[in-house]
Amino acid sequence: MRAGWIIRKEFQEMRRDKVIVRAILLTPILQLVVQGYAANLEVRNVPVAVCDQDQSDQSRALLAEIAQQPYFVLAIATQRTEDLIAHLDARRALVALTIPPDFGRKLGRRTAELQLLVDGSDATSAGLAAAYLSGLLTEHGVKATRQRLARLRAADPRLPRVVPDIRVWYNPDLRSVYYYVPGVAALILLILTQILTALAIVRERELGTLEQLMVTPIRPWELIVGKMVPFALVGIVDFTLVVLVATLWFRVPLRGSIPFLYGAALLFLLPVLGLGLLVSTTSRTQQQAVLLNFFMTMPAVLLSGFIFPIANMPQWLQYMTYAVPLRYFLQILRGVFLKGAGPDVLWPQCLAMVGLGALFLTAGIVRFRKRL
Secondary structure, eight states, X not given: OHHHHHHHHHHHHHHHOHHHHHHHHHHHHHHHHHHHHHSOOOOOSEEEEEEESSOSHHHHHHHHHHHHSTTEEEEXXXXXXXXXXXXXXXXXXXXXXXXXXXXXXXXXXXXXXXXXXXXXXXXXXXXXXXXHHHHHHHHHHHHHHHHHHHHTTOOOTTSOOOOOOOOOOSOTTOOHHHHHHHHHHHHHHHHXXXXXXXXXXXXXXXXXXXXXXXXXXXXXXXXXXXXHHHHHHHHXXXXXXXXXXXXXXXXXXXXXXXXXXXXXXXXXXXHHHHHHHHHHHHOSSHHHHHHHHHHHHHHHHHHTTSSSOGGGSOHHHHHHGGGOHHHHHHHHHHIIIIIOOOHHHHHHHHHHHHHHHHHHHHHHHHHOOSOO
16 A cells, blocks of 8 residues: 555656656657667668779679669779779778779689778678678679580589578568667667666655655555556556557567567566666665666666677676676567567576566665665
8 A cells, every 4th residue: 555655656746747758658769760770780772883994794794783783882983993992981982893804704714803892990881791792793603604604515404503492581581670679679668667767766865755755654665666666657658659669660570479578578677677776776866876877778788689699799798698687588579579489488588587677676675775
C-alpha cells in the first residue's frame, strides 16, 4: 500500500511536467527514425575515379559493368595516375581504379593486373567498397576466361566444377537496417529508462522531499519499488512505440512471439532500472547522476555488440561483456525479429538478465539508507 502511494506520486509528477511527457512520447520515435537511417552500413553510389590507360574494348566493357552496379558511380575519368591521389585526398572519390595499357591483351590469357586504391580514412565504407569491387573484378576475369576458352573450343563440358548455391537466411537482401533497428530500439529503452530512474531519488533530495519520506514508516525496498514501477511502465510504453515504428516504418520483420518479446523487455528492464536506482542512491546531485549514468552507458553500448562484434574483441574484454545486460537483450531482439526464435532457444539470455537484475536491484536496496 505504501509503495502504491509512491507509484501514484511519481505518475502525478510526470503528468505535471510537460517536458518529461513530451520527452517520453516523442524522443523514442525521433531517435529511432534518425538512428535507424543513420546506422546503415549498406554501400551505395560509391564515387570511383578511373584512369583507363588501355582504352580497349575490354576495358570499356569492364567500366560499363561497374557503372551498371548500384554500388558504384564512375564519377571521375582521367588519363594520369597522379590525378587519382588528388581526387582521393579531396574526397571526390572513395575508390580509384587504374587500368594498365596491356589489360585487354592479357585478359583471359594470363594474369591481368589492375591497381585499386582505397581511401582508408573511412575504414568501414572503404572495406566494403573494396570487397564489392574486388569481387566484381574477379568475376569479370572469370567470364573473360570462359569466353576465350569457348572461342578456342578448349572448354571441356565434362570438367568438374564447384558451383556454390548461396542462400542467405533470415535477411535475404542483407539489409543492414534489419540488423541495426532492433538494436537501436534496445538502446533507446536503455538510455531513456536508466536516466529517468537515475534522477529519481536525487531529485527528491534536491527538492527537499526526501526528508518528508524519511519520517514516514515507508521501508527502503518499498521506496525502491515505488520508484521503479512507474519507469518500468514508461519503458514498456516507449518500447511499444519503437516496435511499431520499426515494423510499420522500417518494415523490419517481426517473426517471433510478441508476448515473449514483451516478457524479455520486462526482464531487460530489471537490470536497467536496478542500475539507474543504484546510480540514484550513489549520487548527491542530479548533475552527478547524469554524468555517472553517461560513463556507465557508453561502455555498455560499446561492449554489447551493437557497434563492434564481440568475437573481434580481446579475450579479456569479452569476459567483461557478460556483465552487460544490453548484450543479452540485443541477442533476444534480433533473434525474435529476424529468426522467430523463442524461449526454447533464448532462455540463457533471459536467465542472465534475471541474474543481473537481481544483483543490481539488491545493490540498490542495500545502498539506499533512510537518512540524508
